[in-house]
Amino acid sequence: MSEEKLSVSKIVKGTAIDHIPAGRGFLVQKILKIDPTARTVIIANVDSKRYDKKDLIKIEGKYLTPKEVNIISLIAPHATINKIENSKVVEKSEVKFPDVIEEVLKCPNLSCITNSENEPIITKFVKVDNTVQCHYCDSLLKYDEIVNYLNV
Numbered sequence: 001m002s003e004e005k006l007s008v009s010k011i012v013k014g015t016a017i018d019h020i021p022a023g024r025g026f027l028v029q030k031i032l033k034i035d036p037t038a039r040t041v042i043i044a045n046v047d048s049k050r051y052d053k054k055d056l057i058k059i060e061g062k063y064l065t066p067k068e069v070n071i072i073s074l075i076a077p078h079a080t081i082n083k084i085e086n087s088k089v090v091e092k093s094e095v096k097f098p099d100v101i102e103e104v105l106k107c108p109n110l111s112c113i114t115n116s117e118n119e120p121i122i123t124k125f126v127k128v129d130n131t132v133q134c135h136y137c138d139s140l141l142k143y144d145e146i147v148n149y150l151n152v
């Protein structure tokens with residue numbers, strides 16, 4: 001995307017998340033629980049080199065916590081996070097899929113201890129090849145399935 005096009009939806013300070021797989025921009029917005037009054041721009045289905053199409057989201061006045069970056073990496077593993085100040089990108093970082101994922105995923109196994117109604121415990125998944133594995137019951141989730149088991 002050219003600088004010219006980007007300026008259409010420029011924000012002064014905040015965060016721009018680029019290289020989100022097309023169709024997941026709104027999911028990112030939902031997951032971040034963005035204040036509905038915050039100025040948010042979602043640009044959907046932009047041509048991309050990495051994917052056929054990508055989404056891009058810009059949020060005025062919001063900076064991401066490390067936990068929020070981790071959650072984004074689960075659904076947009078190639079996302080780029082741009083920190084913006086005075087309308088300029090001051091920091092650019094790529095997300096990294098975490099080795100251990102706590103709390104944010106639900107286990108697909110209903111009899112897993114993490115799904116217990118009496119004393120539910122916080123979920124923990126460990127990255128194993130192209131899957132993540134429940135630390136407690138060894139259930140596997142493929143990367144593509146993760147989006148369906150987000151605990152948000």
Ligand SMILES: [Zn+2]
Nearest residue numbers: 107112134137
């Ligand atoms: Zn489990």
